[in-house]
Amino acid sequence: MITRHHISCFTRVLYCGLIVIFTTLPALAQISPGKLSAAHQALEGIANCTQCHQIRAEVSKEKCLTCHQVLVARIAQGRGYHASKEVADGSCSSCHREHNGREYDLIYWPQGIKGFNHASTGYALEGAHQGKECRSCHKPDLISASAFVGDKTVRSEKTFLGLNRDCLACHTDEHQEQLTDRCLDCHTETAWSPAAKYNHNNAKYKLTGKHSPVECLKCHPWIKSNTKSKAGLLEKKQRLGSFAKYQGLAFAGCADCHKDVHGGRLGADCGKCHTTEGFKTGGSALGFDHSRTAYPLQGKHLQVECKRCHVSGDMTRSLAHGRCCDCHREDHGSVFAARPDSGKCEACHTVEGYSPSRYTLEDHQRSRYPLTGSHLAVPCNRCHVPIQGSHGQQIANFDLQYRDCADCHKDVHQGQVNLWTERGGCAFCHTTETWHRITFDHSKAQFQLEGKHREILCLKCHYIQSSGEGKQVWMKPLARECSGCHKDVHQGQFLQKGESAILCEKCHQAGGWTDLKFTHNRDSRFVLDGAHEKVPCRSCHKPVAIQGQLTNRYRPLDSRCADCHQQIPKAGNK
């Protein structure tokens, strides 16, 4: 019989059954602690637990690698991040944590994807690689599918594996197989251009001189490409469809690259004249035979740097060379323009040097001013004194006025003899033989030279006088009186009253001091006669001191006998 207790027990069992059924039905699909990530969702379900979980051993690395075969090979080879020290000893689940839902990304970057230490993969990012977005390299186009053969877990759009480390695996072969695939032998990861590690001196053709800074493309021109670039890389080059030529370039001769601006006139061996230091600066000093040109170099011209004449730097440019002044500066102006040869430089100068001039004395004698006398011994520059030329330089002055001596010489007489020079110039008195040989005819002067005056030097009378302008010969006014030149040795004894000067000529004459015309009996008031005629003058004209000077007494002299004879004894015979 069904009792109330039986109903109660049935009710409880029914409750339990319903609760278990309604609560477990939705969960039959899984017993896991959470949904797997999208990558592993195929492993969802109770039957798949042991696909990852090891019985009594939690999640084992070996279970993971059972599927992820590509990692097995890489770890065995010590390649990639999973073989690095950072993760080599850890379990997979310590990084790739599961049962966190479909949205959970199994690849977690603790410092962000940008903070990942790429060096731990064995491939350190350097240079321009550092700033790149990860997926700019780790993208399906560049990932090699052959790297994942046998591993179905890898999806090229998600994986970071499968990239070849060779540069050309990602980058286009810009050189189109002309060079090796060891790009880093020449380029750096910082920038493609310039190829910082490339040394052209390791090539067959070494760069020297001006060749070094030349842009590569000057010699290695763009040529059309026969192949296509990798998609997504170097779009510009791809569009151009061209590449620089590095193979098959002729470089045996300069003309392989350079145009022969001489038109073959100077031969094919450019190195005879030029170096790589510069086409225009190679220089004749290196052996260029200038004699093969229309203007052979001679003398000093052989030592001149090319660019002194070829100032434009263009050695092949034709230069005017008919006249010296085509290159050289005209220092003399038009001074010699009146010459028959119009003043050609070579009339005086040679290519052996500007100085000395080959203009000789004979040439000068044929000039408008032949040299005579002392002028023959005068150095040129005493007359042709340096002046400042039109270009500011010091040049000899050939524009001389030589009509008068004063054009060159200074008038030492300071105009005292203009009376004469106006008549005949300096030559009225002087010649070019010597300054001191005066040809002046003193008889034409107001003071005639006579007697001793003709024998003495001019300067005895025309003495040098120092003035503010220096020494000069004193020409005038000279006093014509004797006292103008001579000293009055008589101390004024003969100065007459009413006269300003002593009339020496009354006693003396030009024949000499002692050439007296004085006659005692005629010219004095005391007549000598008798014994007086034989008495020496000094017996009467005895020396006396006048004004402190000892001189003979002539006047006044007493004419009485006692004045002279006072010492005659009284018993004498007079």
Place this chain on the structure above:
Amino acid sequence: MTIKRIILALLYLLTGAVTLFLVVYGGGYYFKSLVDRPHDNLHDALKPGGLWGHGLGIIGTLLMILMLLYLARKYLRFMHRWGDIGKWLDVHIWLGITGPILVTLHTAFKFGGIVSISYWSMMAVALSGVFGRYLYLQIPRRLSGEELTPEELQERDRTLSEQILQLPNIAPALLSRLQALAQYPDPTTVSRATGIHAWLADSWRLRFQLKTLRRLLRQESELNEYVITTLLNTIKERRLFNRRKSFLHVAHRLLHHWHLIHRPFAVVMFVIMIIHVVVITVLGYTWIF
């Protein structure tokens, strides 16, 4: 305060401290999204399979298993002499609170899979336990926890009546009001639905009525505060006794049906929990062992 209350207080204090520590310590982790948690430094410790998380799960599970001792004490005859059933219930309740807290922290608030059924069953058991505890209190019992017999009910009723009659001198009008408050309406005079509603609402109503009486006694009597409190406690006890006696039959019926919910959920919880423990143990998650 009895030793029993002190021990219980210490146990709940322990529960509160552990909970507070774990919430504060692991708050940053627990409040993160499920996607972000694996990247937290505390993940390895606080995840369900982590050192701390796994330990919490094991301890919580053990506490839940210990709850079954209450059933054993209740139904196994040889254990009937092992202390008062009320103390066993107090410990049972503490285990029913602490265990789910630890298990919740063990889950790290990540609920999914079949084991989540165990978790939600556990929560159903725990919450129904709170209601069961309420029903349990609505049935008059001895101090040892056993239910009062009808004779004991009558004796208790008489004792409380005498206590009220021994009240000090109080104005007749006020005294009659006190005695009226101690009574409870006869449930047979109202419908079942109205009666249950009145029963549930009586606890709140009584609280305000006692407060009003306390104010009146202060104003209209010369009783001191101690006497007033003792008087009101007696009034309240008699009122509750009368109410529980009036609804004793209803309480018995509700408690019967409560068992039909509380126990099946507990069974489901334990069954799936055992599956969960077996599976993770087989898969090698043996914590520190």
